[in-house]
Amino acid sequence: xxxxxxxxxxxxxxxxxxxxxxxxxxxxxxxxxxxxxxxxxxxxxxxxxxxxxxxxxxxxxxxxxxxxxxxxxxxxxxxxxxxxxxxxxxxxxxxxxxxxxxxxxxxxxxxxxx
Amino acid sequence: xxxxxxxxxxxxxxxxxxxxxxxxxxxxxxxxxxxxxxxxxxxxxxxxxxxxxxxxxxxxxxxxxxxxxxxxxxxxxxxxxxxxxxxxxxxxxxxxxxxxxxxxxxxxxxxxxxxxxxxxxxxxxxxxxxxxxxxxxxxxxxxxxxxxxxxxxxxxxxxxxxxxxxxxxxxxxxxxxxxxxxxxxxxxxxxxxxxxxxxxxxxxxxxxxxxxxxxxxxxxxxxxxxxxxxxxxxxxxxxxxxxxxxxxxxxxxxxxxxxxxxxxxxxxxxxxxxxxxxxxxxxxxxxxxxxxxxxxxxxxxxxxxxxxxxx
Numbered sequence: 564x565x566x567x568x569x570x571x572x573x574x575x576x577x578x579x580x581x582x583x584x585x586x587x588x589x590x591x592x593x594x595x596x597x598x599x600x601x602x603x604x605x606x607x608x609x610x611x612x613x614x615x616x617x618x619x620x621x622x623x624x625x626x627x628x629x630x631x632x633x634x635x636x637x638x639x640x641x642x643x644x645x646x647x648x649x650x651x652x653x654x655x656x657x658x659x660x661x662x663x664x665x666x667x668x669x670x671x672x673x674x675x676x677x
Numbered sequence: 678x679x680x681x682x683x684x685x686x687x688x689x690x691x692x693x694x695x696x697x698x699x700x701x702x703x704x705x706x707x708x709x710x711x712x713x714x715x716x717x718x719x720x721x722x723x724x725x726x727x728x729x730x731x732x733x734x735x736x737x738x739x740x741x742x743x744x745x746x747x748x749x750x751x752x753x754x755x756x757x758x759x760x761x762x763x764x765x766x767x768x769x770x771x772x773x774x775x776x777x778x779x780x781x782x783x784x785x786x787x788x789x790x791x792x793x794x795x796x797x798x799x800x801x802x803x804x805x806x807x808x809x810x811x812x813x814x815x816x817x818x819x820x821x822x823x824x825x826x827x828x829x830x831x832x833x834x835x836x837x838x839x840x841x842x843x844x845x846x847x848x849x850x851x852x853x854x855x856x857x858x859x860x861x862x863x864x865x866x867x868x869x870x871x872x873x874x875x876x877x878x879x880x881x882x883x884x885x886x887x888x889x890x891x892x893x894x895x896x897x898x899x900x901x902x903x904x905x906x907x908x909x910x911x912x913x914x915x916x917x918x919x920x921x922x923x924x925x926x927x928x929x930x931x932x933x934x935x936x937x938x939x940x941x942x943x944x945x946x947x948x949x950x951x952x953x954x955x956x957x958x959x960x961x962x963x964x965x966x967x968x969x970x971x972x973x974x975x976x977x978x979x980x981x982x983x984x985x986x987x988x
Contacts, residue, residue, distance in 0.1 A: 588769045589975070591762070608825070609759045611768065613978035625755050628748065629832075648698050 591640040592618040596632035694820035697763035710764050714771035717757035719783040722956050724750045726790040742839050753829050760821040776961050785872050787950030794861035800840015802869040808833050809903045818890035848914045863919045871942045873900040904932050
């Protein structure tokens with residue numbers, strides 16, 4: 564359903580700390596779904612579960628209520644090692660290398676599609 | 678502005694999404710944590726008014742539909758808690774804030790569901806208003822929130838259509854059934870308009886949220902959009918909307934409508950609505966009653982892990 568949540572005038576909203584206080588919650592899992600045969604698993608979201616088997620069951624309830632796929636992977640969130648967004652330029656080539664793209668090369672029209 | 682802030686604002690200004698690993702101002706993070714968590718709480722509390730009618734649905738078909746809808750609301754709550762957690766808080770922390778009454782949920786759920794027709798009206802008007810707001814939020818600058826909204830909006834369409842169909846059936850039924858539908862719409866119309874929040878002139882958080890592109894359209898504009906969309910749908914049902922000032926304004930190209938009772942709105946926001954206490958105490962009870970399930974699942978997982986070690 565909705566929402567826009569409103570605070571009455573003079574009533575200050577309570578902000579939670581922006582870093583986790585470390586509670587004893589179930590571990591988090593990332594969920595990946597293969598929409599149909601022949602396609603790669605894509606990231607669908609995350610959830611909490613005490614173990615992998617339960618995580619699969621939860622993934623089925625939370626992310627695939629409408630036949631969204633034919634296969635589900637669950638991966639412990641801790642196992643994902645991510646790149647730093649500030650490193651994006653180093654990782655993904657700041658300097659354009661146009662000769663790596665097919666469109667860089669001019670082929671005469673008479674040659675036909677290549 | 679620091680270089681971090683400049684880069685952040687540049688991303689926002691160029692319609693790029695912000696992702697969880699990006700640098701962001703503390704205010705942006707705090708605003709999102711509060712907004713997404715409270716959105717999640719609303720989905721979860723929103724199961725109660727409709728759950729109230731599952732055992733009394735008039736047919737097996739309607740019962741199955743209502744159960745699927747309530748299950749969707751639970752799912753929507755979970756998508757949104759996940760999005761909140763990308764910002765560095767745990768689900769337990771924000772749920773605790775709800776239980777302590779320090780976080781809110783949408784005021785619309787503090788109204789009671791008195792008749793079966795309310796299942797129709799909630800789908801049509803309440804979900805309709807929600808969709809208007811959530812379609813806007815699919816364009817929100819925070820990636821995880823925007824993606825959760827895309828997923829939710831796809832599912833909301835079923836919610837609104839099943840509600841309208843319930844009302845259509847009642848309006849084509851006996852005089853009593855049609856009267857039940859009319860009574861329901863009379864009760865839900867104004868609270869639905871209140872869902873869009875105070876007038877733009879009285880809305881305190883809107884401007885910063887608009888600059889950060891968390892919010893993309895103003896409260897009054899969204900409300901007008903909803904009214905314009907809904908009036909012809911009411912006409913088709915043969916129901917009247919309880920507002921003598923409601924009429925088409927040729928010059929503006931929009932419907933004019935009467936003034937909202939803001940006293941009622943603030944009373945409900947402050948916790949004095951008809952159902953505020955019951956909704957929260959039921960939520961806390963459900964959480965407490967479910968403790969043994971959480972403990973059992975954790976014990977089972979620990980036992981399986983030990984078995985694996987031995988083997």
